[in-house]
Amino acid sequence: MADSFLVTAQILDGKATAAAIKNELAVRVAKLAEQGVVPGLGTILVGDDPGSRAYVAGKHRDCAAVGIASIEVELPAEATQDEIAARVVELNENPACTGFIIQLPLPKHVDTNEILGLIDPAKDADGLHPVSLGKLVLGQDGPLPCTPKGCVELLRRYDVPIAGAHVVVIGRGVTAGRPMGLLFTRRSENATVTQCHTGTRDLAAVVRTGDIVIAAAGSAGLITADMVKPGAVLLDVGISRSAEGKIVGDIEAAAREVSSWIAPMPGGIGPMTRAMLLTNVVEAAEAAQSAVAQSDQAG
Numbered sequence: 001m002a003d004s005f006l007v008t009a010q011i012l013d014g015k016a017t018a019a020a021i022k023n024e025l026a027v028r029v030a031k032l033a034e035q036g037v038v039p040g041l042g043t044i045l046v047g048d049d050p051g052s053r054a055y056v057a058g059k060h061r062d063c064a065a066v067g068i069a070s071i072e073v074e075l076p077a078e079a080t081q082d083e084i085a086a087r088v089v090e091l092n093e094n095p096a097c098t099g100f101i102i103q104l105p106l107p108k109h110v111d112t113n114e115i116l117g118l119i120d121p122a123k124d125a126d127g128l129h130p131v132s133l134g135k136l137v138l139g140q141d142g143p144l145p146c147t148p149k150g151c152v153e154l155l156r157r158y159d160v161p162i163a164g165a166h167v168v169v170i171g172r173g174v175t176a177g178r179p180m181g182l183l184f185t186r187r188s189e190n191a192t193v194t195q196c197h198t199g200t201r202d203l204a205a206v207v208r209t210g211d212i213v214i215a216a217a218g219s220a221g222l223i224t225a226d227m228v229k230p231g232a233v234l235l236d237v238g239i240s241r242s243a244e245g246k247i248v249g250d251i252e253a254a255a256r257e258v259s260s261w262i263a264p265m266p267g268g269i270g271p272m273t274r275a276m277l278l279t280n281v282v283e284a285a286e287a288a289q290s291a292v293a294q295s296d297q298a299g
């Protein structure tokens, strides 16, 4: 009954969940340390966009909290393709760096795909290397893109059912929308996904069919309350800034009154994305360590 949802949605608290995940990771990092392994996250930041700088700083704070070492590479906005490529190769070869990311977007004069393709797939912490995305398509194990992985993890930790749900994704960007559809349609998630984008003819009609609506368009207030099926679960992934510099999501505030659960922006998927980056770094270090232990045993 629609009326039963005319109450404010319960919050999928990404900040609290990310904090719990970080506590779990700290234990795993301590175990690795006992075996002499210290995971190290590298970041490459090009230019001085204040938003990007703040995200990268947040990632390094997270690392410190969990016991992961961090390696910060910064380049000016004018850095050439070759200069950026050289720093990627450097991190590929640096044994202290077990995983790294290139903060996106890169300046316009840079060929982003070429740079992403230079990352050693074994050190791809973001799951955005073509090999990692290919593995996701093929159903092979590999690092998963952090934002979609964070969406699945948040829903799981609140016992929101995913299997069989109709998930409507709005957006097809490489970090969020595109891999979102790939993740939610895996056998292990088993959702039915409709991927919407700027070419979608009647967005409102499609969104209204969603049991779970994941808004990753980066268009402030795009999803309005009237588009939401009563009782739907909403994940707000889009990030824009208002004229006053406030963070605004893709989902208008009034939509909370019709939904059952919402991951708000901020406080929802952003912190989960960061927690999944740490998770990818720890998982890769654990996999490398157990491979070493096994070959030691084989003698």
Ligand SMILES: Nc1nc(=O)c2c([nH]1)NC[C@@H]1CN(c3ccc(C(=O)N[C@@H](CCC(=O)O)C(=O)O)cc3)C=[N+]21
Residues within 6 Å of the ligand: 054, 055, 058, 101, 102, 103, 104, 105, 126, 146, 147, 175, 239, 247, 265, 266, 267, 268, 269, 270, 271, 272, 273, 274
């Ligand atoms: N290679 C690459 N990988 C990324 O994962 C990546 C990227 N490039 N470029 C930019 C986007 C954006 N992104 C965010 C992560 C966390 C928050 C986050 O934690 N936000 C807080 C608010 C932070 C604040 O107050 O500024 C929140 O939602 O509560 C936001 C945005 C990762 N991205």
